[in-house]
Amino acid sequence: MSQNAFDHLDPATLARWLDAEEPLTLVDIRDPMSFAQGHIPGSRHLDNASVGALLDEAPRERPLVVVCYHGNSSQQAAVWLSGQGYDRVYSLDGGFSDWAVSHPSRIAK
Structure with a gap:
């Protein structure tokens, strides 16, 4: 990990991790309707x-990926989560909007 509290993660890398079924925690901080x-x-x-439940349940040693709308708000959340003891925290570059464009078939509802 870099000297920052979190690292940036591009959508292609996240897709590879999901395809490989890498153990990770994936959180979405957008509003509930979105x-x-x-x-x-x-x-x-x-x-x-729901953050209390996450802190109780998500293993601190597992990579934690934060998703927001465009990859901006997730950076602040990633800093905060890193401060809660998570070893590897990532902010998804481009957020959900870039994910939806690059991986339109990989959206759950």
Whole structure:
């Protein structure tokens, strides 16, 4: 990991990790309606109400990938989550919007 609290992750790398069934925790911080309308398969919605459960359940040694709309808000969330003891935290570059363009068949509802 870099000197930053998190690293950037491109959609192609995330797709490879998912294809290889790499153990990771994938969280989506968009609003609940956006998440319900479509999200990356295997992701869980994360907000102030659900963050406690994530902290209790998600293994700290497993890579944690944060997804937002465009890859900006996820960076702040990634910094915060890194401070909670997660070893490898990533912000998805381009967010869900880039994922939806590059992987339109890989959206769960």
